[in-house]
Amino acid sequence: MKKKCIFAFKPKACTALMAKKTLLNAKDIHIILHRLACQLIENHNDFNNTVLIGLQPRGVFLAQRLMKILQEDYKISNIKLGQLDITFYRDDFRRRDEPLAASNTTIDFIVEDKNVVIIDDVLFSGRSIRSALTAIQSFGRPTSIELLVLIDRRFSRHLPIQPDYIGRQVDVINSEKVKVSWQENDKKDAVYILSNN
Amino acid sequence: MKQLSTDHLLGIKYLKKEDIDLIFNTADHFKEVINRPIKKVPSLRDITIANLFFENSTRTKLSFELAEKRLSADIINFSASQSSVKKGETLIDTVNNILSMKVDIVVMRHPNVGAGVFLSKHVNAKIINAGDGAHEHPTQALLDSYSIKETLGTVKGKKVVIIGDILHSRVALSNIFALQLQGATVKVCGPTTLLPKYISSLGVKVETNLKKALAWCDVANVLRVQHERMDIKYFPSIREYTQLFGINKEILDSLGKKIVIMHPGPINRGVEITSDVADSKQSIILNQVENGVAIRMAVIYLLAQQIKK
Numbered sequence: 001m002k003k004k005c006i007f008a009f010k011p012k013a014c015t016a017l018m019a020k021k022t023l024l025n026a027k028d029i030h031i032i033l034h035r036l037a038c039q040l041i042e043n044h045n046d047f048n049n050t051v052l053i054g055l056q057p058r059g060v061f062l063a064q065r066l067m068k069i070l071q072e073d074y075k076i077s078n079i080k081l082g083q084l085d086i087t088f089y090r091d092d093f094r095r096r097d098e099p100l101a102a103s104n105t106t107i108d109f110i111v112e113d114k115n116v117v118i119i120d121d122v123l124f125s126g127r128s129i130r131s132a133l134t135a136i137q138s139f140g141r142p143t144s145i146e147l148l149v150l151i152d153r154r155f156s157r158h159l160p161i162q163p164d165y166i167g168r169q170v171d172v173i174n175s176e177k178v179k180v181s182w183q184e185n186d187k188k189d190a191v192y193i194l195s196n197n
Numbered sequence: 198m199k200q201l202s203t204d205h206l207l208g209i210k211y212l213k214k215e216d217i218d219l220i221f222n223t224a225d226h227f228k229e230v231i232n233r234p235i236k237k238v239p240s241l242r243d244i245t246i247a248n249l250f251f252e253n254s255t256r257t258k259l260s261f262e263l264a265e266k267r268l269s270a271d272i273i274n275f276s277a278s279q280s281s282v283k284k285g286e287t288l289i290d291t292v293n294n295i296l297s298m299k300v301d302i303v304v305m306r307h308p309n310v311g312a313g314v315f316l317s318k319h320v321n322a323k324i325i326n327a328g329d330g331a332h333e334h335p336t337q338a339l340l341d342s343y344s345i346k347e348t349l350g351t352v353k354g355k356k357v358v359i360i361g362d363i364l365h366s367r368v369a370l371s372n373i374f375a376l377q378l379q380g381a382t383v384k385v386c387g388p389t390t391l392l393p394k395y396i397s398s399l400g401v402k403v404e405t406n407l408k409k410a411l412a413w414c415d416v417a418n419v420l421r422v423q424h425e426r427m428d429i430k431y432f433p434s435i436r437e438y439t440q441l442f443g444i445n446k447e448i449l450d451s452l453g454k455k456i457v458i459m460h461p462g463p464i465n466r467g468v469e470i471t472s473d474v475a476d477s478k479q480s481i482i483l484n485q486v487e488n489g490v491a492i493r494m495a496v497i498y499l500l501a502q503q504i505k506k
Contacts, residue, residue, distance in 0.1 A: 093241075
């Protein structure tokens with residue numbers, strides 16, 4: 001198995017050779033994001049005691065988009081959004097061919113005694129979320145931690161981690177890759193499945 | 198660039214500009230980490246580091262030790278005064294004995310020039326030079342440049358004067374290399390007896406008038422007079438040195454501009470710098486100390502990254 005190709009951040013040269021199938025288009029994503037926003041409101045009301053944490057690098061786009069929807073479409077103000085980098089908490093330090101560059105962490109609010117919603121684009125092995133659970137505790141002891149993902153690649157978990165809010169569940173084999181593209185970064189909202197054939 | 202181009206940190210002269218940029222970018226992240234409620238990351242929990250100090254040190258040793266602990270490394274400390282070095286053991290034997298306890302990284306301060314380079318050729322571990330004689334002190338120069346960058350936004354194009362005992366200073370040499378690599382202009386200022394004869398061959402300007410040097414610069418890095426390294430008298434008296442090369446509030450006020458004051462510590466208050474200057478808003482001495490931990494975390498992290506499982 002080519003292990004390199006299953007990670008979310010794959011070299012461009014590798015993705016260029018892969019077949020691309022659209023899983024979700026911009027309209028699907030729009031509907032899903034609104035549903036996720038409503039589910040968050042259902043559980044967290046006015047977000048007085050809740051904070052959102054987008055995982056670097058690509059969970060941040062999803063978190064920002066959800067915050068925008070909550071603020072503009074559902075008129076919830078005072079939502080606290082932070083971004084968390086998990087590079088220093090990863091369990092594959094010194095085990096990768098290519099070292100990972102860290103990204104910024106910005107959490108300028110108190111996490112202690114808050115309900116934290118960790119937000120990421122794709123849930124695959126669960127290892128990033130395991131790292132995030134350790135990383136977030138450096139900022140204090142939250143009352144609870146939930147997980148929101150746009151894509152849940154079920155049946156591929158390495159750890160006992162499951163999301164609380166799911167955009168779409170997909171069954172893809174390990175050699176396939178799920179790529180979420182965002183308007184802000186990639187000029188288009190879409191989710192693709194990339195495969196070798 | 199995500200990896201250092203060198204296998205060890207022996208001196209700034211072995212680094213490229215890209216290495217310094219990578220260290221600074223990584224240090225930015227670690228500076229955020231050390232300001233969290235829990236200031237520790239688990240990255241290096243399977244790495245063991247030996248701190249070998251064959252020469253006295255307070256802040257460098259503490260700073261390295263704290264950086265290592267913040268990265269969750271296991272550490273062992275060694276100081277020459279309590280060791281078998283006194284019984285005649287050679288440097289390679291001492292280090293190899295320590296390495297057989299499965300040590301991955303060695304942080305070493307040694308009174309002899311080139312001790313780090315020598316060790317890197319003979320032992321199988323990453324070496325970080327924490328000061329070798331009057332040669333180099335790379336992490337100090339990195340944290341100095343990082344502090345300048347943090348205060349002034351950039352190092353490129355800035356004018357930095359290094360004042361005082363250049364002759365005995367490893368901080369001066371490493372700073373000259375680091376600042377020039379990043380595009381700063383460097384001047385040295387001090388009594389002619391404490392300026393190395395061929396210092397200008399490094400591309401630095403020499404100035405013996407303190408006021409002129411201060412009027413020229415954006416940053417003044419004030420060095421300590423290293424009495425312990427002076428086997429002969431280099432200037433008539435401390436009082437005279439202070440009068441000619443001591444930084445005080447009057448001289449700074451007379452410049453008509455605000456310059457940044459730095460000092461690698463420990464400070465001889467009232468000798469090379471007065472207390473009111475050292476404790477003023479112009480002084481970034483304590484920022485240097487804080488940045489020292491972040492820079493050392495970055496260096497250790499980046500070198501540890503090269504040690505493959």
